[in-house]
Amino acid sequence: MKIISLVNQKGGVAKTTTAMALADGFARRGKKVLLVDFDPQGHLTTSYGLEDENPDYPEALRLLGLDKGIEVKETVLSHNLSIITSDIGLEEANTRLAPKYGRERFLDRALRKYRDLYDYIIIDSNPSLSITTINVIVASDYILIPFKPEFNSFKGIDLLLDSVTEIQRDKPEIGVLGYVVTMADPRRRSTREAVEYVRSIAEERGGRVFHSEIRVGVAAADAPSYGKSILEYAPNSGVAADYEHLCDEILKTLEMEA
Numbered sequence: 001m002k003i004i005s006l007v008n009q010k011g012g013v014a015k016t017t018t019a020m021a022l023a024d025g026f027a028r029r030g031k032k033v034l035l036v037d038f039d040p041q042g043h044l045t046t047s048y049g050l051e052d053e054n055p056d057y058p059e060a061l062r063l064l065g066l067d068k069g070i071e072v073k074e075t076v077l078s079h080n081l082s083i084i085t086s087d088i089g090l091e092e093a094n095t096r097l098a099p100k101y102g103r104e105r106f107l108d109r110a111l112r113k114y115r116d117l118y119d120y121i122i123i124d125s126n127p128s129l130s131i132t133t134i135n136v137i138v139a140s141d142y143i144l145i146p147f148k149p150e151f152n153s154f155k156g157i158d159l160l161l162d163s164v165t166e167i168q169r170d171k172p173e174i175g176v177l178g179y180v181v182t183m184a185d186p187r188r189r190s191t192r193e194a195v196e197y198v199r200s201i202a203e204e205r206g207g208r209v210f211h212s213e214i215r216v217g218v219a220a221a222d223a224p225s226y227g228k229s230i231l232e233y234a235p236n237s238g239v240a241a242d243y244e245h246l247c248d249e250i251l252k253t254l255e256m257e258a
């Protein structure tokens with residue numbers, strides 16, 4: 001079992017969209033997948049047309065095991081695919097974890113019991129570098145960084161990689177799997193330049209830029225309103241084709257790394 005998390009403290013870079021597409025794609029390729037919505041905005045949850053039953057104490061917060069005797073319920077989405085939902089109550093994790101010993105490791109510890117039940121756990125995180133996001137990084141075998149090629153996408157990456165490097169001092173087995181270029185528009189010079197830039201970062205600091213770039217496409221923006229991943233909502237779209245390639249490329253990379 002491997003844990004892969006989508007991390008980038010910038011919002012709107014397609015973390016959630018990518019988490020959904022990879023989860024659906026992996027599940028269709030016969031892998032057992034658990035999605036974890038670890039964003040208090042709960043976009044992953046709502047994008048599947050779901051709502052957490054306990055907005056003040058969502059499943060993602062229960063998962064951390066801060067209170068005794070609290071059960072965590074997974075929701076089955078489809079064959080091979082389940083989700084741990086989230087809602088605004090997850091915000092509380094930041095204040096509740098702050099005074100705790102080992103506060104960075106609660107999610108890591110919590111996910112151990114799922115090790116034998118799934119092939120992959122895919123975690124969607126919130127756009128910040130809070131204690132909850134640090135918990136996501138610490139719990140991961142691999143970090144996957146969606147990168148939207150535009151002006152201002154750069155500075156955040158450095159900060160994120162600095163945090164990852166710091167965490168790796170304690171837990172060197174966490175790897176940067178790589179960068180996924182999202183919402184790419186090859187007609188735009190800024191896209192090409194940003195891709196060059198992210199390649200140079202990958203060379204300098206580790207990880208790879210996946211060949212499968214995700215193009216910009218209206219179907220991707222529409223899919224969440226219909227409770228479906230792009231692969232299900234518009235299987236014949238260019239964006240879905242790009243994500244299918246990405247699924248294959250990532251699974252192949254993971255097999256090579258294993």
Ligand SMILES: Nc1ncnc2c1ncn2[C@@H]1O[C@H](COP(=O)(O)OP(=O)(O)O)[C@@H](O)[C@H]1O
Nearest residue numbers: 011012013014015016017183215216217220221
């Ligand atoms: N390839 C794409 N083309 C067009 N719109 C996209 C694409 N990927 C994602 N989007 C849209 O961009 C917005 C931000 O994506 P989202 O996955 O929510 O980012 P994040 O989770 O990083 O905040 C959403 O409205 C989403 O539907």
Ligand SMILES: [Mg+2]
Nearest residue numbers: 015016039043
């Ligand atoms: Mg999101």
